[in-house]
Amino acid sequence: MSESKTIHFRIRKFNPETDPAPSWKTFAVPFAKGMTVLDGLHWIKRNQDTGLAFRYSCRMGVCGSCGMLINGRPTLACNTQVAALKAAMVVVAPLPNFHTVRDLVPDLTPMFEKHQAIRPFILREDKGEMDAPTAEFYQTPHELEEYLQFSFCIRCGACMAACPTMATDRDYPGPMPLAQAYRYSADSRDGGFAERAKAVDRKSGVFSCHFGSECSAACPKGVDPAKAIQLMKRRLVFDYLRLFKAKKPCGGVHGQRTTGRREGIPEAPEYTIK
Ligand code: SF4
Ligand code: FES
Structure with missing residues (x-):
């Protein structure tokens, strides 16, 4: 041209x-x-x-x-x-x-309301440590990889616009909030899976996704919300079958490697934090 x-x-x-x-x-x-x-x-x-x-x-x-x-x-x-x-x-x-x-x-208001509903931040029981941390919350590279690509989301709504389930069911949370529900639940520092499960495991919830993957094809940031949704479904099913024991979020102890990984998932290769 x-x-x-x-x-x-x-x-x-x-x-x-x-x-x-x-x-x-x-x-x-x-x-x-x-x-x-x-x-x-x-x-x-x-x-x-x-x-x-x-x-x-x-x-x-x-x-x-x-x-x-x-x-x-x-x-x-x-x-x-x-x-x-x-x-x-x-x-x-x-x-x-x-x-x-x-x-x-x-009007992106419904998207942001659904995003808020999944509590898009780290949830932990040790609130004192959250409010006034005494140390850093360490993660291994493997633990970071579990959620990193989903954290690149910029909340643009392109995936929501591409989603065929959204087109027929306004009560469905949509790819962005569901992917973020998985992003935080997959974070080794987080302990809020049960709380987020209540928000997404319901009628018109995460299981309404029929894996068309239009959301992932549309994402301008290379995020794969369809994958996050399937991983969230798997986690919910495993949780229902009690295949995972309750996860304890990792602590923040100075200089000590802490993972907070769930049992049943292979451990990451050894990694020393310098
Ligand atoms: S299209 Fe990608 S960046 Fe935009 S809201 Fe969806 S997941 Fe996030
Ligand atoms: S103007 Fe900010 S993403 Fe386009």
Whole structure:
């Protein structure tokens, strides 16, 4: 695509307070090398439609604000190069499976409420140590690997928009909160599995996932929420069958290697913390 070319953006416009139904508007935008979809939206807002509503912040794929449906795929506008789309038209709509606040702005409130419900932080019984730690909580590289990739989530909602179960069941927590429920439960410092199990093991809960894996295909950060959901299911089944003994979260003793691993899982190779 040469720099003098024009690219057309077809954008879904909708103000639920004034419009009876969504409509589509097409804009001709000058193409520039390296231009992202978010750059194109900014150009349109500056030059053709000052009322166009979209959400963004970091412009570098970190904050998770600019999730939208681009040429049929839920992804980040700031992380999507127009040239990489290899299309004459960039079709942009708000993320599906959410109500629209306006134009390209989805209402992410239900996602964050479901995220809150799984208690997305380390839970431990030794609250005193949590509030005023006397030492670091050590982990082996193997223990870190158990949850690391799931911690790269930026809460953009692309996986929620791609999920076929979300499309038919609004009570389903969705891939992001479920993946985070597993992320914290798989952390050797955490002891909150039983509490999170109550939030996800219910009607319309984690077992409603039928492993379509659309969530993992959509994730712009390379997180695999479908895998986390299957691991959460496995953990719940094993827990039900009493195949795991209750897990004790690791303690924080100065200079001492502590793991807090569940019984029944092979131990990590020896590792000395220096
Ligand atoms: S798992 Fe991926 S797609 Fe889903 S909210 Fe997190 S970063 Fe976005
Ligand atoms: S603006 Fe922050 S992720 Fe796109």
